Amino acid sequence: MNFRPSAAALAAAVAVIGSAAPAVADTSAGPSPSSPALPAGLYGRTDPQYDGVWRQSLALLAQHTVGVRPAAKAVDWLTGQQCADGSFAAFRAEPGKPCDAKVMVDTNSTAAAVQTLAALGGHDTVTGKAVSWLKSVQNEDGGWPYTPGGPSDTNSTSVVIGALAAVGQKPESVVKDGKSPYDALFSFALPCSGDGAGAFAYQPDKKGELAANADATAAAVVAALGRGMAPKAGKDAGAEARCEDSGKPSPDRAAANGASYLAQAVAKDGHLTSSLPGATDQPDFGNTADAVVALAVQSGPAQARKPLKWLEKNSEAWAKQSGPAAYAQLVFAAYAADGDPRDFGGVDLVERLNATGPAPESVGEKGVGDIAKDNPTYGVWWTVGVFLVAGVGIGFLLSGRKKQGQP
Template structure:
């Protein structure tokens, strides 16, 4: 039988081992400012893209070259909106995609290499901001993204999809940037250029007004002189109404089309004019918008109408989506995430939407959180990679207590000798 002295030393050794394990655990997920080993965020798989392997940490297994950051961000945003925990590796992957200047490209096969500023993308950056904001712990990362957006605003108040010396603003990028800025807690009206123009001014200038044919008034064309774009219209209405993803339902108000002839509408009237166009188009189409972007446009219209005070129309479109969800969703993370955002915006149950458990299906398209990973991620989500104060304080307290226990154990063993 071990002597009291040996038992004391064994207890002390056990305490020391526990201290080391606790110290390792409180390290949590790697800091976002510290390079993460490639293997730690899943950059090895047998599937290939034109830029190399498809990251295992990515939601979806199709080539991410053109949409990797966008679909990862949308998936994380959707899961967070349902209080479903995204996998830690999925979050780490997205963090690793952010460039040193705060922007994001559509996809970087090698996140360790410096970003090509000419490839940084406004929509990818805006969606990443929304996702990181939804996690509630990455304020520094969000602020860097917003600063990047602000630095890319053009003289007319708009944003270009891919900023550059000769970039031309477009409504899609401007709407995405506006919603992201609102999500981050900043009013778009504060983003006023030296020429006095704001993002919503730029959106208003792109809207079809009284000089357009009556059926098109309130909508947005895909480009100057182009046909009406339902998806762009829904995105722009969400932004003009200062809506975010998922939309927070506004109190119900009457549908108010553009008044012609009449004075130029203000931001709120412009948002309502766009909403009126969406409502008319949905009613004519059987609660969906139709056309080549039918699914994406209808899911975005649900959010836009919820945000601008038209819950009945938004709900009818959401029900149309639910009726066809099993056929339309597949295992596409963007479609599953879009359905979740539409469901949340209209108060539908995401775990039974159209007979589908949408969060579970979305999780199945990417890295599945394990119990061990979940524990580590809780530490990461408490304080975020840019602020380890709470975690480090807890680690210090634990270390002091365990060291004191170790010293007491050793002193007792000496007295027993």
């Protein structure tokens, strides 16, 4: 039986973004009165019900990326969230109990955990089971939904591509009914003419039409290049991306088209914008960080300099409010675009991130450019564009990925 969660269920359950991609913002005031005490190994002090595995994965990966060795209990908490079938839910308050039908597992949490644990090393059994589960819920179009049985979307497909690459598998070889993940991904691409030229949609709308979505585009650019959340700029990058229609696009062409859209989107103000229902347009920090990663990986650090500088100047308050996943996104942006996460507009992102959870085993001394410089597969995207806003007694998770017509 196909299961497609209602809009309300998605708003309450979607965890990313990751981003990739969402943007992730951990802004609830704290655990609700009925929540259990937060685990000692968890990063962030807010209610983890909807984003625990996601934010933990991003935090640990960001630490690894800059040479920090995470606390063992933080890694143990993440591995302990896995269900027996290999999947991960956003948060399991009682990991000692077997997962049942009430545990809402999802591809984004699972793929993010895979990418992080693959990067850390020594967790082949956990990642192997998780990848097997991801393959078991692949859709016939070659892509992935957020929850099994739903329609494929760009962000979920992208974060799974990153997971496959992280464990050394070629995404194009993971085929369902003759369709690869790239077949699904490129079906969400807009042509190089008209509104949103070169962009990707999150999903087709009810009429089957595609509308440009900046966060989905950032996720797709990185995934098309076979990368994940924490990639370094490619060796062949450096030229400004141009949008060109070429029939069925190659991964490189689709990535270039998407990057051309993002470059135009940030050209004026240096950032992407978003609007919450009933609110005026405002800067979207998380999606801008994702766009920096995408631009740097596809077109080189120089093409990402303007939005990176904007983030260095303006993102401190957002990251402080939003928590570990936000700090991680900024670390990924700095790493991809040759910035310094230990001096990001005067802010030490690594120190701030480390302070949101258990003290790391070591803080490392390597410069950001020295870590995994030539190892682009061990990264994750996010993406996934999500942010947490206050609700009545509990934080409501809204998916920025579902917004149409971005930026």
